[in-house]
Amino acid sequence: MRLLHLTDPHLTSLENQSLAGLSAKRSLSYLSWRRKRRFHHDRSALTDLTESACREQADQILVSGDLTHIGLPDEIRAARPWLESLGPPERVMLVPGNHDLMSRDSWGPVAAHWGDYLHLDPHQAGGTIQDAFPVVREFEDVVVIGVASAHPTPILLASGSLGEAQLERLEAAARGVRERGKFCCVLIHHPPVPGVVSRRRALADAAALESLLERQSVDLILHGHTHRNEEIAVGGRMIYSTASASSVAAHAPAAYRVIDVERDADGGWQVEMTLKCLASTDGQHRRLELVEQTRWHAGP
Numbered sequence: 001m002r003l004l005h006l007t008d009p010h011l012t013s014l015e016n017q018s019l020a021g022l023s024a025k026r027s028l029s030y031l032s033w034r035r036k037r038r039f040h041h042d043r044s045a046l047t048d049l050t051e052s053a054c055r056e057q058a059d060q061i062l063v064s065g066d067l068t069h070i071g072l073p074d075e076i077r078a079a080r081p082w083l084e085s086l087g088p089p090e091r092v093m094l095v096p097g098n099h100d101l102m103s104r105d106s107w108g109p110v111a112a113h114w115g116d117y118l119h120l121d122p123h124q125a126g127g128t129i130q131d132a133f134p135v136v137r138e139f140e141d142v143v144v145i146g147v148a149s150a151h152p153t154p155i156l157l158a159s160g161s162l163g164e165a166q167l168e169r170l171e172a173a174a175r176g177v178r179e180r181g182k183f184c185c186v187l188i189h190h191p192p193v194p195g196v197v198s199r200r201r202a203l204a205d206a207a208a209l210e211s212l213l214e215r216q217s218v219d220l221i222l223h224g225h226t227h228r229n230e231e232i233a234v235g236g237r238m239i240y241s242t243a244s245a246s247s248v249a250a251h252a253p254a255a256y257r258v259i260d261v262e263r264d265a266d267g268g269w270q271v272e273m274t275l276k277c278l279a280s281t282d283g284q285h286r287r288l289e290l291v292e293q294t295r296w297h298a299g300p
């Protein structure tokens with residue numbers, strides 16, 4: 001099975017947005033976008049990367065959130081066509097990021113406009129963000145579990161948490177995957193282990209999640225939020241983050257990962273990870289480059 005991971009496209013524009021009427025939290029984030037963040041993201045880079053990603057013919061495209069900047073209902077609506085450009089919901093899976101759920105009024109529009117790509121259970125409609133997760137998608141040899149680490153936080157924080165109830169449901173879901181002898185992949189916005197980002201931006205219950213992932217032998221964790229290409233190998237499992245899908249930052253240009261998972265003869269898995277990025281040749285023309293290709297063995 002071929003998975004493709006991309007993340008943090010931050011694809012909306014706040015060009016016509018004014019400060020008037022924005023909450024203090026959104027105002028600060030908006031000013032940060034005006035001063036810096038808008039120069040790091042480029043819509044045409046995202047379009048180029050998306051077209052290349054679609055040509056990889058992945059069975060599932062996994063998107064780990066931050067489609068917007070300040071989670072305004074208009075931004076959430078405006079991001080929908082990009083999701084559709086990736087493919088139909090059956091071939092795309094999304095979890096929300098902290099920018100998408102910046103405020104209490106973000107979850108309703110996220111559930112309404114992205115619900116089919118989040119694969120929300122319609123019976124959960126009306127509940128809280130974390131009531132709706134984890135989302136478990138079962139394929140022939142692979143199970144992908146999406147969790148919601150993002151939720152509105154106080155001003156100056158970009159942290160997240162899963163909460164005890166979601167952790168309990170995640171543990172039960174991951175245990176079931178192991179019992180059925182399938183490959184288990186978890187999709188999350190925030191880094192799932194402590195120490196990757198500052199406390200201000202971290203998952204509050206990362207230590208509990210880290211031990212859960214180890215206990216249940218989760219094979220692969222894909223996350224966003226850092227806007228960097230990073231990998232952590234721990235106890236036979238791989239944790240990957242990928243640069244923002246719209247980034248034009250020289251140190252971490254727009255990128256995606258292709259992950260091929262195949263069952264091998266001894267009941268484990270052969271996994272091949274290919275990282276590709278959109279390198280700029282002269283500041284204008286971009287070319288897709290293979291950055292890294294690694295193989296590893298997962299499972300027993």
Ligand SMILES: [Fe+2]
Binds near residue numbers: 008066097099225
């Ligand atoms: Fe982000």
Ligand SMILES: [Fe+2]
Binds near residue numbers: 098189225226
């Ligand atoms: Fe984020």
